[in-house]
Amino acid sequence: TAFVFSDIFDEYSYHSDALESSQDSEDDEVNVGFEIPLNTLIECLNIFGTAGAPPANTGTKFKKWKKSGDDSDHDEDDDRGGRGRSTARGLDPYFSGSSEKRTGMRLTYGGPGQPLTLLLAEDATGPTTTCEISTFEFEPHLELPFDASRTVLKVILKSSWLRDALSELDPSFDKLTFIGSPLPEAEALTSRPKQKLPANQKPMLRIQAAGTFGSTEMDYPNDREVLETFECRESVRASYRFGHITKTLRALQSSTKTSLRIDKDGLLSLQFLMPSLKGGTSDAFIEFRCLALDDDI
Numbered sequence: 217t218a219f220v221f222s223d224i225f226d227e228y229s230y231h232s233d234a235l236e237s238s239q240d241s242e243d244d245e246v247n248v249g250f251e252i253p254l255n256t257l258i259e260c261l262n263i264f265g266t267a268g269a270p271p272a273n274t275g276t277k278f279k280k281w282k283k284s285g286d287d288s289d290h291d292e293d294d295d296r297g298g299r300g301r302s303t304a305r306g307l308d309p310y311f312s313g314s315s316e317k318r319t320g321m322r323l324t325y326g327g328p329g330q331p332l333t334l335l336l337a338e339d340a341t342g343p344t345t346t347c348e349i350s351t352f353e354f355e356p357h358l359e360l361p362f363d364a365s366r367t368v369l370k371v372i373l374k375s376s377w378l379r380d381a382l383s384e385l386d387p388s389f390d391k392l393t394f395i396g397s398p399l400p401e402a403e404a405l406t407s408r409p410k411q412k413l414p415a416n417q418k419p420m421l422r423i424q425a426a427g428t429f430g431s432t433e434m435d436y437p438n439d440r441e442v443l444e445t446f447e448c449r450e451s452v453r454a455s456y457r458f459g460h461i462t463k464t465l466r467a468l469q470s471s472t473k474t475s476l477r478i479d480k481d482g483l484l485s486l487q488f489l490m491p492s493l494k495g496g497t498s499d500a501f502i503e504f505r506c507l508a509l510d511d512d513i
Contacts, residue, residue, distance in 0.1 A: 218502045224492075248325070249354030252332055260347040264319050264338045325351070360505040362477070362485045369396040369452045369478040371421060372445035373436075375471040375488065381423060381434050382465060389427035389458045391509065394478065396421055396452040399438070420446055425458060444473075454482040454508040464488070467502040482508025 222228040322335040331348040338344075385392075397418040419435035421443065436442055464486055468474065471488035478484055483505060490500040 217504075219500060221499045224500055248327070250325070250328070250332070250351040251354055252349050252351055256349055257332075260334050260336070260349065261319065261321065263336055263345060263347065328353075360483060360507065362479060362483055362505060364477075366479040366481075367447075367477050368449050368480055369394070369476070370445065370447040371396075371443060371476040373443050373474055373476075375468055375474045377436070377442055378474050378476075379465070379468050382461070382468070385425045385432065385458070386427065386429075387462075388429060389425040389431075391426050391455050392458045392461050393424040393426070393453065393455040394421070394476070394484070395419075395424065396448040396478070398448045398450060399446070418451075420448070427458075452478055454478050454484065456484060456506050456508060460506050464504045467504070471502070478508075484508065 222230075318339070320337045320339075324333045324335075326333075329351075331350055334347040334349070336345050336347065397420055399420065420438055421436040422433055423436075424433045425431060467488045470490065472491050473489040475487040475489075476484075477487075484507075486504045486506075488502045488504075490502065
């Protein structure tokens with residue numbers, strides 16, 4: 217599931233006729249759902265061949281997940297105050313000032329039975345095209361609710377650390393296991409250099425991969441530069457199909473931080489924080505949830 221919030225767009229407007237009939241029930245949310253082929257949407261967005269990710273901006277700042285015990289809603293890297301409305305006219309505000317062309321888009325949806333309409337422009341003075349994608353009735357999908365109060369393992373780390381680890385695994389592996397061990401009471405995350413664990417000491421976080429031809433394991437050290445947040449209430453060991461975890465690699469490669477959570481039933485939640493395309497903070501993230509394998513599998 218991808219969560220994209222309204223502030224990622226230059227302009228966002230939502231109106232629903234159902235709002236009038238639902239005034240007597242303030243608790244009911246009015247949502248509009250429809251289905252479209254994902255491949256068709258991607259092809260439309262890249263119709264000019266210029267819809268790739270923008271070059272890395274060293275000045276880009278990313279929103280931090282709040283650590284345990286931090287009740288502040290503000291972020292040290294928050295740079296929203298510097299983003300005012302552009303005074304340029306026409307399509308100019310929707311394109312960067314660089315010479316490299318970027319695709320701009322206006323997306324509209326008229327309601328049930330109506331197509332999803334995309335008006336795309338290569339630049340402010342270039343050609344435009346309109347794409348209409350047929351929409352289908354939304355069908356409910358399998359819900360895997362994750363109760364944060366039942367979390368037994370929570371890890372926040374830079375996506376690059378997890379991406380490098382998963383990229384080294386052989387595709388022939390069948391099962392991936394996450395193992396977490398609670399920290400001793402007198403020990404906490406430190407900034408000390410990486411040290412080899414004693415033979416009798418369990419790692420804080422271990423990833424094991426096993427298959428027909430062998431197995432491998434990777435340990436993450438007690439180092440704040442590696443594990444930004446680590447919370448483990450009890451010893452945790454949960455296994456998942458490696459093929460399911462590899463479905464997250466594309467989102468993992470594009471993300472800046474990863475939140476890994478496992479609840480008491482072994483339900484895995486992987487949240488990937490996406491970078492901001494405007495040079496400010498980002499709230500958008502993609503979440504994957506996966507059920508654990510039975511012990512006898």
